Amino acid sequence: MNDIIISLQNISAEYDGEKVIENMNLDIRDHEFVTFLGPSGCGKTTTLRIIGGFVEPTEGDVFFEGKKINDVPPYKRNINTVFQRYALFPHLDVYDNIAFGLRLKKTPKEQIKIKVAEMLKLVNLEGYESRNINQLSGGQQQRVAIARALINEPKVLLLDEPLGALDLKLRKEMQLELKRIQQALGITFIYVTHDQEEALTMSDRVLVMRHGKIQQNGSPEDIYNEPINAFVADFIGESNIVGGVMHQDYLVEFAGVKFECDDKGFEPLEAVDVVIRPEDFKMVSVEEGQIVGKVESITFKGVHFEIIMEGHGLKWMIHSTESREIGAMIGLTLDPDDIHVMRKMEESVI
Amino acid sequence: MRVKASSYPYVAWALLFVAIPLGLIVYFSFTDAAGSFTLDNIIQAGIYSNVIIKSVWLSVISTVICLLLGYPLAYIMSRSNPITARTILLLVMLPMWMNFLLRTYGWMTILENNGILNQFFGLFGLGPFEMINTQGAVVLGMVYNYIPFMILPLHSVMSKIGNDVIEAAQDLGASPISVLSEVVVPLSMPGIKTGIIMVFVPAVSTFIISQMLGGGGNQLIGDIIELQFLGNAYNPNLGSAISLVLMVLVLMVMSVSGFLSDDNLEERVL
Numbered sequence A: 001m002n003d004i005i006i007s008l009q010n011i012s013a014e015y016d017g018e019k020v021i022e023n024m025n026l027d028i029r030d031h032e033f034v035t036f037l038g039p040s041g042c043g044k045t046t047t048l049r050i051i052g053g054f055v056e057p058t059e060g061d062v063f064f065e066g067k068k069i070n071d072v073p074p075y076k077r078n079i080n081t082v083f084q085r086y087a088l089f090p091h092l093d094v095y096d097n098i099a100f101g102l103r104l105k106k107t108p109k110e111q112i113k114i115k116v117a118e119m120l121k122l123v124n125l126e127g128y129e130s131r132n133i134n135q136l137s138g139g140q141q142q143r144v145a146i147a148r149a150l151i152n153e154p155k156v157l158l159l160d161e162p163l164g165a166l167d168l169k170l171r172k173e174m175q176l177e178l179k180r181i182q183q184a185l186g187i188t189f190i191y192v193t194h195d196q197e198e199a200l201t202m203s204d205r206v207l208v209m210r211h212g213k214i215q216q217n218g219s220p221e222d223i224y225n226e227p228i229n230a231f232v233a234d235f236i237g238e239s240n241i242v243g244g245v246m247h248q249d250y251l252v253e254f255a256g257v258k259f260e261c262d263d264k265g266f267e268p269l270e271a272v273d274v275v276i277r278p279e280d281f282k283m284v285s286v287e288e289g290q291i292v293g294k295v296e297s298i299t300f301k302g303v304h305f306e307i308i309m310e311g312h313g314l315k316w317m318i319h320s321t322e323s324r325e326i327g328a329m330i331g332l333t334l335d336p337d338d339i340h341v342m343r344k345m346e347e348s349v350i
Numbered sequence B: 001m002r003v004k005a006s007s008y009p010y011v012a013w014a015l016l017f018v019a020i021p022l023g024l025i026v027y028f029s030f031t032d033a034a035g036s037f038t039l040d041n042i043i044q045a046g047i048y049s050n051v052i053i054k055s056v057w058l059s060v061i062s063t064v065i066c067l068l069l070g071y072p073l074a075y076i077m078s079r080s081n082p083i084t085a086r087t088i089l090l091l092v093m094l095p096m097w098m099n100f101l102l103r104t105y106g107w108m109t110i111l112e113n114n115g116i117l118n119q120f121f122g123l124f125g126l127g128p129f130e131m132i133n134t135q136g137a138v139v140l141g142m143v144y145n146y147i148p149f150m151i152l153p154l155h156s157v158m159s160k161i162g163n164d165v166i167e168a169a170q171d172l173g174a175s176p177i178s179v180l181s182e183v184v185v186p187l188s189m190p191g192i193k194t195g196i197i198m199v200f201v202p203a204v205s206t207f208i209i210s211q212m213l214g215g216g217g218n219q220l221i222g223d224i225i226e227l228q229f230l231g232n233a234y235n236p237n238l239g240s241a242i243s244l245v246l247m248v249l250v251l252m253v254m255s256v257s258g259f260l261s262d263d264n265l266e267e268r269v270l
Helices: A044-052 A094-104 A109-122 A138-150 A168-185 A196-202 A220-225 A230-235 B002-006 B008-029 B040-079 B082-097 B100-111 B116-123 B135-158 B163-171 B176-187 B189-204 B208-214 B221-230 B236-256 B265-269
Strands: A004-015 A018-029 A033-037 A059-064 A079-082 A156-160 A188-193 A205-210 A213-218 A240-248 A251-254 A257-260 A270-276 A282-284 A291-300 A305-311 A314-320 A329-333 A340-343
Touching: A004 A044, A004 A188, A018 A044, A018 A059, A018 A188, A018 A213, A033 A044, A033 A196, A044 A079, A044 A156, A044 A188, A079 A138, A079 B163, A094 A109, A094 A138, A094 B176, A109 A138, A138 A168, A168 A188, A168 A196, A188 A196, A196 A220, A205 A220, A205 A230, A213 A220, A213 A230, A230 A240, A230 A270, A230 A340, A240 A314, A251 A270, A291 A314, A305 A329, B002 B008, B008 B040, B008 B236, B040 B082, B040 B135, B040 B189, B040 B221, B040 B236, B082 B135, B100 B116, B100 B135, B100 B208, B135 B176, B135 B189, B135 B208, B163 B176, B176 B189, B189 B236, B208 B221, B221 B236
Parallel strands: A033 A188, A033 A205, A079 A156, A156 A188
Antiparallel strands: A004 A018, A004 A059, A205 A213, A240 A251, A240 A270, A251 A257, A270 A340, A282 A329, A291 A305, A291 A329, A305 A314
């Protein structure tokens, strides 16, 4: 495909002698909103910094529009970054911060004026031109940082946990806003976050990372509904993960009960991880239940109740809009497509 | 008001050792030996205008050299890892633990006509060069003695400039030179101003350095003032007047060039 804008080939990176990225291969298409998602220390920020040119990979090549850019310094790359803590210039006001990139390019003054006004409109900060940076709230600083990066009309915008310092409500607003900006400008966004909800909300494609490796690469729906292993399942949303045995295609046993499932292609009697989303349980009477147990605790979570049930020697997390009494005996049933069977990971992660 | 009470010792200190001596200097400047009011001292101080100009000129040169030498070092320190930075800082501070006179004597033995440097040049049949008792030697002495006062404030301001701000500038297209001129220099301006004051003010009033390294031919205004108090020319009234003129000149120059103006830069940057 020719619309690949950034390509990482066999990239490895070390930090203080420790491997933080291992042999990564990745293509990012033009106009795509791609998110690196993972816990801290998984190598997601390092990957972003390699694309931005701030970290040199120890091995492998970085391509931008088909050209190798390993040796191109950050200031010569047509890529801009929104930094984690904004990194605005404290000695400049809002206007001068945003105009910074164009001034370096010796753009004529009148043109800068027009473009800054355009950017301020894009990020909803009209009238803030002459404010000092420290007079702005966190959210406003974030908008300035975005405007300052976008005014250079980069082909690719890198965003390093840009919403991490904002409160929940503002974060949700900015998520929608960023998505709107990305669609309006049609440029590639590469986003780094450890917030799975943020990743699912905004992205066209999510890359779940762990220990410097991409665990899964797919659309938000795929990642959520078809996690490739127990780590991804656990990291994306909440899940019950139990050990089980695959008896044959479409038949798995866990918690001492055999269940029909949609999975196949395992060895006979292969040990597997079984992942069940808490919202997929259906609460029924004890007689009807495939799994039976006693309610241990109930927490009100707003939209739903979180019920912890003990049964078959395990604890089960259930999300339901219905509540039950603590101590009540209940039964649970599952449909075959609620059960996700996956190969055991080499190392235990949970 | 506990805060207020705890400030009394400092107020007393400032009165005793700053305000009263300053008042005395002003008083002596405008009186004669008998204690009656006169403007003669101030007028007489004008005789030394050439010396004052020379003192200011040599101090300006020294301050510029301190800035040119100190700035890159402070920048390197602020961008290196903490251990390296601390080692350099220690090396910068180390000479300051030695007595000022001793350090300057050290330079005398190095620069003398049959001193270490000339003996070294002599090995190659060069020289002897006349290095001691020149203006150059005075400037060298000033730079050597006062450069830590340039480096320290620069270092403390620069180490507060975040790496992310520098990366942001690179990201927006700034070459290494633009990073320096557009971001690092503006953000370190408070340190540059402090450093210039800390070097220029002691340099302009020094007398030991000029006496030891400049010989008789390079008297600076500090030497003239010293003569009025401790030397043969004993005349504290004239000495006070010259001091006052120098002080007023320095204050005027600094306020004109904006060094004392409060533009809140420090507040915004730090």
